[in-house]
Ligand code: 3PG
């Protein structure tokens with residue numbers, strides 16, 4: 001790799017400012033999925049084992065540069081302590097005297113956690129003064145936040161230029177796994193992209209059609225593509241102002257020779273609720289008072305056929321409203337089939353993104369995927385061949 005790792009650094013007695021991504025789901029003050037915490041544990045342990053002092057920098061949510069008690073990192077402490085097996089000391093700021101006091105008093109074997117970097121407006125602006133203030137708290141900078149590496153922020157980018165910098169263990173693992181699975185992927189390559197909105201994944205879809213051989217569009221964003229073809233989607237989630245853009249993407253795909261797979265049948269209901277009464281109809285026959293909540297059985301067969309013909313699969317986003325049964329049916333069936341092909345060695349499969357990993361876990365399919373990334377946005381930008389500022393700054 002083109003950058004240093006923890007192996008290249010002398011950590012003994014050093015304060016290691018470590019950027020992590022612990023932007024984890026929390027409900028009623030409790031962490032509901034600890035995947036991201038577990039995946040940074042090796043880095044924290046390595047620093048501790050070699051006599052270094054880990055000082056964790058992280059963001060949480062999108063507080064827009066203001067202190068917001070609902071987005072404090074403090075409630076994560078019990079989950080961090082449980083995973084790391086050591087005490088975690090909290091500082092109420094990520095820069096300035098409050099942070100310095102905690103870092104100065106840190107004992108060997110302890111971990112420091114600094115408050116949400118995004119409480120400072122300078123964080124997302126990659127402000128040089130904020131980066132310089134944070135740099136005073138460390139001797140070495142270690143970036144272990146691959147899933148935030150698509151952001152050029154003070155703690156992910158600016159800081160890397162101010163201290164001797166290296167990649168953490170998770171950063172290394174993510175980059176080498178993605179490179180080995182997808183660097184020169186075996187064709188045909190299939191991408192499954194789902195989720196609610198076309199608008200958030202527009203640029204990605206436009207770029208992906210020139211990189212992959214087949215593209216399954218699922219979830220709410222499929223409705224926008226159906227609407228773009230003049231189909232009435234009733235009360236379905238649909239970005240009607242994005243239909244021109246969806247048509248452009250379809251045109252681009254045709255030019256590039258990328259096959260687009262949209263659902264041919266759909267499961268519709270009148271209520272968005274677990275167990276809601278539902279029926280399966282052709283994709284162009286959604287009743288005016290109903291909404292599409294999942295792909296139908298014919299659509300699932302088409303997705304499975306695409307998986308069967310593919311050598312490489314990239315997955316981001318569920319195919320339906322997977323949080324509420326039975327509208328998780330299509331996602332589960334496709335995920336199980338991809339897992340089976342991967343386990344049998346016929347498919348290299350990589351998935352990323354919070355919702356996606358939750359859906360694959362629910363389908364009990366995640367374990368058989370070739371690789372599961374902690375990243376959503378960063379994984380997709382990496383896929384598109386974009387330079388990730390957080391990674392580039394380490395070089
Ligand atoms: C994520 O959870 O996707 C990463 O932590 C990045 O968060 P962001 O999209 O708010 O920058």
Ligand code: MG
Nearest residue numbers: 354376377378
């Ligand atoms: Mg995100």
